[in-house]
Amino acid sequence: MSEVLTREEPRSAVKSNVILDVQDLKIHFPIYGGLFQREVAAVKAVDGVSFQLYEGETLGLVGESGCGKSTTGLAVLRMLPVTSGKIVFEGVDITNYDQKQMRPIRRRIQMVYQDPFGSLDPRMTVADIVGEPLEIHKLHGNRAERRERVMELLEMVGLRHDMIDRYPHQFSGGQRQRIGIARALAVEPRLLICDEPVSALDVSIQAQVVNLFQELQDKLGISSIFVAHDLAVVRHVSNRIAVMYLGTIVEISSRDELYANPKHPYTKALMASIPVPNPIVEAGRAHHIIKGEVPSAQRPPPGCRFHPRCPQAMPICKEKVPELRPEGKGMVACHLFS
Amino acid sequence: MSKPLLQVRNLTTKFGNGPGAVTAVNNVSFDVDAGETLAIVGESGSGKSVTALSILQLVPDPPGRITGGEIVFDGIDLTKLNEDEMRAIRGNRIAMIFQEPMTSLNPSLTIGLQIGEPINLHKRLPWQKAYDKAKELLDRVRMPDARSRLANHPHQFSGGMRQRIMIAMALACQPKLIIADEPTTALDVTVQAQILELLKELTRETGSALILITHDLGVVARYADRVCVMYGGKIIETASALDLYAKPLHPYTRGLMASIPRLDQPAGLRLVPIKGQPPNLAQLPPGCSFNPRCGEVAERCRRDVPELMKADDKHMHACWMAPHV
Numbered sequence: 001m002s003e004v005l006t007r008e009e010p011r012s013a014v015k016s017n018v019i020l021d022v023q024d025l026k027i028h029f030p031i032y033g034g035l036f037q038r039e040v041a042a043v044k045a046v047d048g049v050s051f052q053l054y055e056g057e058t059l060g061l062v063g064e065s066g067c068g069k070s071t072t073g074l075a076v077l078r079m080l081p082v083t084s085g086k087i088v089f090e091g092v093d094i095t096n097y098d099q100k101q102m103r104p105i106r107r108r109i110q111m112v113y114q115d116p117f118g119s120l121d122p123r124m125t126v127a128d129i130v131g132e133p134l135e136i137h138k139l140h141g142n143r144a145e146r147r148e149r150v151m152e153l154l155e156m157v158g159l160r161h162d163m164i165d166r167y168p169h170q171f172s173g174g175q176r177q178r179i180g181i182a183r184a185l186a187v188e189p190r191l192l193i194c195d196e197p198v199s200a201l202d203v204s205i206q207a208q209v210v211n212l213f214q215e216l217q218d219k220l221g222i223s224s225i226f227v228a229h230d231l232a233v234v235r236h237v238s239n240r241i242a243v244m245y246l247g248t249i250v251e252i253s254s255r256d257e258l259y260a261n262p263k264h265p266y267t268k269a270l271m272a273s274i275p276v277p278n279p280i281v282e283a284g285r286a287h288h289i290i291k292g293e294v295p296s297a298q299r300p301p302p303g304c305r306f307h308p309r310c311p312q313a314m315p316i317c318k319e320k321v322p323e324l325r326p327e328g329k330g331m332v333a334c335h336l337f338s
Numbered sequence: 339m340s341k342p343l344l345q346v347r348n349l350t351t352k353f354g355n356g357p358g359a360v361t362a363v364n365n366v367s368f369d370v371d372a373g374e375t376l377a378i379v380g381e382s383g384s385g386k387s388v389t390a391l392s393i394l395q396l397v398p399d400p401p402g403r404i405t406g407g408e409i410v411f412d413g414i415d416l417t418k419l420n421e422d423e424m425r426a427i428r429g430n431r432i433a434m435i436f437q438e439p440m441t442s443l444n445p446s447l448t449i450g451l452q453i454g455e456p457i458n459l460h461k462r463l464p465w466q467k468a469y470d471k472a473k474e475l476l477d478r479v480r481m482p483d484a485r486s487r488l489a490n491h492p493h494q495f496s497g498g499m500r501q502r503i504m505i506a507m508a509l510a511c512q513p514k515l516i517i518a519d520e521p522t523t524a525l526d527v528t529v530q531a532q533i534l535e536l537l538k539e540l541t542r543e544t545g546s547a548l549i550l551i552t553h554d555l556g557v558v559a560r561y562a563d564r565v566c567v568m569y570g571g572k573i574i575e576t577a578s579a580l581d582l583y584a585k586p587l588h589p590y591t592r593g594l595m596a597s598i599p600r601l602d603q604p605a606g607l608r609l610v611p612i613k614g615q616p617p618n619l620a621q622l623p624p625g626c627s628f629n630p631r632c633g634e635v636a637e638r639c640r641r642d643v644p645e646l647m648k649a650d651d652k653h654m655h656a657c658w659m660a661p662h663v
C-alpha cells in the first residue's frame with residue numbers, strides 16, 4: 001500500500017491500483033490591474049505538481065501557509081479552473097469536464113473541510129445535513145431509508161442515534177467535525193479530500209478525530225488526501241507524504257522514509273522547526289533554524305524556489321529548476337541529488 | 339534565596355454578573371524568578387490570556403474585573419496601582435508581545451517612531467538618540483537594512499517581520515519581565531521557530547524573565563524552564579519542564595501527553611484521546627473541573643475542589659488522586 005512510485009512505472013491512466021493521477025498540474029490565479037483591468041500578473045498557486053494516489057492509500061500534503069495545498073485539493077475536485085496539466089481519476093481524464101460531467105464524479109470524490117463551525121448550515125438538522133448528499137445524488141430514495149442510512153453513518157463516526165434531530169450549534173467542535181465526515185461518507189466516495197480537518201479543534205479533541213480517520217481507513221479502505229500543516233498529525237494518518245513549497249512538490253516519500261531520512265533541505269528545515277514535546281530530546285537536538293520567509297507565489301525565485309533560504313544552495317540552484325526525480329525510496333527535487 | 343521577580347497570589351478574575359458570570363482565572367498562584375522562562379500552557383479558554391491581562395492590569399472593565407488576589411512585581415502590588423502608575427510600568431519594566439502584531443502596531447506611524455517612543459518617554463532620551471537606539475534594536479532582531487526600514491509603515495512588513503518589530507519594541511526599555519501571548523501562533527512553522535529562538539536568545543542576553551503563553555507542548559519542551567498547566571481557569575499542575583514531561587501527575591496533563599501525535603514516537607501508535615469536551619466556564623461541575631473527563635475520578639473529586647498541593651518542593655498538582663511522589 002505504501003510502496004513508492006518511481007518514474008519507471010507507467011504514468012498514464014489504466015494502472016489498476018492508481019485511483020488518482022495528477023500530471024504537471026498548474027493553477028494560476030490571474031491578477032488584474034491597470035487602466036483596462038488587464039491581466040498583469042498571476043499567483044502561481046500550484047505550479048507543476050505531479051503525484052499519484054493508490055487505491056486505499058492516504059497521501060499527506062504538508063507545507064507552510066500559501067504553498068498550494070488547498071488549491072491542489074480543490075483542483076482535484078475541479079472546483080477551480082485548471083491552467084494546465086492533467087487530472088485523471090479512476091482512469092478517466094476529468095481535466096476538462098464541465099459541471100454536468102462532474103456530477104457523477106462528485107459523488108466519488110468528497111471533501112472534509114477545516115472549519116467545523118462554518119461548513120455546516122446552522123438551520124439544518126443533522127438528519128438533513130448528512131442526508132442531503134443522498135438526496136442530491138438520488139440515493140436511498142425515500143425518507144425512511146435515508147434516515148436509516150444517516151443513523152448508520154452517525155454510528156460509524158461515533159455519534160449517537162438520538163443526536164439525529166439536533167442542530168449544529170448543539171454540538172462541540174469535535175462532534176461537528178464528525179458530522180462533516182459523516183456527510184462526506186454518505187455517498188460512499190472512493191476518494192476523500194480532507195483539508196486541515198483537525199486544525200481548528202482543541203488539542204484534547206484532535207486525537208478523537210485523528211483516531212476516527214484511522215478507523216475509517218482500516219474499515220472502508222477509502223483513498224484520501226490529507227492536507228495539514230501539522231507534520232506530527234500528518235505522519236500519524238498517512239502512508240505517503242508530499243512536501244510542498246511555493247506551489248511545487250519538493251519531496252514525496254513513504255511516511256517512515258520521509259521522517260527517518262528527509263532529503264530535501266526544506267523538508268529537513270521543516271522537521272527541525274517542529275519542537276518535540278520532550279525537553280530531554282529537545283536539549284540534545286540541533287535547532288537548524290533557516291533564515292527568511294516564504295517568498296511571494298507571484299514572483300517565485302528563479303531556479304530552485306527554495307534557494308534564497310537554503311543552507312546548502314549551490315550556483316546551479318539559482319539558475320536551473322530541479323526536477324522531481326527518484327532518490328532512494330522516494331522522489332526529491334533538489335540539485336544535491338541530481 | 340532572593341525573592342521571586344513576580345509573585346501572583348490567589349488571583350481571581352471574573353467576567354459579567356449574575357448567573358452568566360464566568361470566573362476566567364480562579365484562585366491562581368505562581369512565581370516567576372528573575373531571568374527564567376515560565377510557560378503557561380492550556381487549551382483555548384483555559385484562562386491564559388486573562389492571566390496575562392490581569393498582570394498588566396489590562397482586563398477590559400466592564401465586563402471583566404480582578405476580584406481578588408495580589409500581583410507583586412519587584413516588591414509592588416500591581417493591583418493597588420492607579421492607571422498612571424501602571425503606565426509607567428507597562429512597556430518599561432514589563433513588556434508584552436501579542437499574537438497578532440497588527441493589533442498592537444499603529445498602522446499610520448513609521449516603525450521608527452513606534453519603537454523610539456517608549457525609549458523617548460520612559461528613558462527620557464532625546465529623539466535623535468531614541469531613533470539610533472531603535473535602529474540598534476532592529477539590528478538585534480536581525481531586521482535587514484534596519485536604518486532604512488525605520489521609515490516604513492507596519493503594512494510594509496511580513497508577519498514574521500512585524501513580530502520581530504514587536505520584540506524590538508518589547509526589548510526597548512530592557513524590561514525585567516516580558517509576557518509573550520502566543521507570539522507565533524499566526525506564523526509559518528519555520529518562521530515560528532526563528533522568532534522563538536530569537537526571543538529566547540535575547541532574553542538570555544538581557545536577563546529578562548519571560549512568561550511564554552502557548553498551547554503547544556512542543557514549544558514548552560524546547561523553551562521553558564518551568565511550566566504551569568491551566569484547565570478551566572485554574573492551574574492544575576506546575577513543575578520544572580523536565581519534571582512535568584518525565585512524570586506528569588495530573589490526569590489532564592497525562593491525558594494531553596498521551597493524546598498528541600508526536601514526532602519522537604513511532605508513527606501509527608494509537609492515540610489515547612481525552613474523553614468528553616473542554617469545560618464550559620459558566621457551568622463548571624462541583625469539585626474538580628476535570629472530573630467529568632477524568633479516568634480516575636473518585637467520590638471526593640465530585641465534591642471538593644482540589645487546590646494546588648505539593649508533590650515535592652518544586653512540583654505541585656491539583657488532583658485528589660495524583661500518585662504520591
Ligand SMILES: Nc1ncnc2c1ncn2[C@@H]1O[C@H](COP(=O)(O)OP(=O)(O)OP(=O)(O)O)[C@@H](O)[C@H]1O
Binds near residue numbers: 029045046064071229
Ligand atoms: N482564489 C484565489 N485567488 C487568488 N489567489 C489565490 C486564490 N486562492 C489561493 N490563492 C493564492 O494561492 C496560493 C496558495 O494558496 P492555498 O490556499 O492553496 O495555500 P495553502 O497551502 O492551502 O495554505 P494554508 O496553509 O494557509 O491553508 C496563495 O498564495 C494564495 O494567496
Ligand SMILES: Nc1ncnc2c1ncn2[C@@H]1O[C@H](COP(=O)(O)OP(=O)(O)OP(=O)(O)O)[C@@H](O)[C@H]1O
Binds near residue numbers: 389398402
Ligand atoms: N472580554 C471578555 N468578555 C467576556 N468573557 C471573556 C473575555 N475575555 C475572556 N473571557 C472569558 O475568559 C475565559 C478565558 O479566556 P482566555 O482568553 O484567557 O483564554 P485562553 O486560555 O487565552 O484561550 P486561547 O488559547 O483561546 O487564547 C474564556 O472562556 C472567556 O469566556
Ligand code: SF4
Binds near residue numbers: 335
Ligand atoms: S536545489 Fe539547491 S537550493 Fe534547492 S534546496 Fe537543493 S540545494 Fe537548496
Ligand SMILES: [Mg+2]
Binds near residue numbers: 069070071
Ligand atoms: Mg489551505
Ligand SMILES: [Mg+2]
Binds near residue numbers: 386387388519
Ligand atoms: Mg489567549
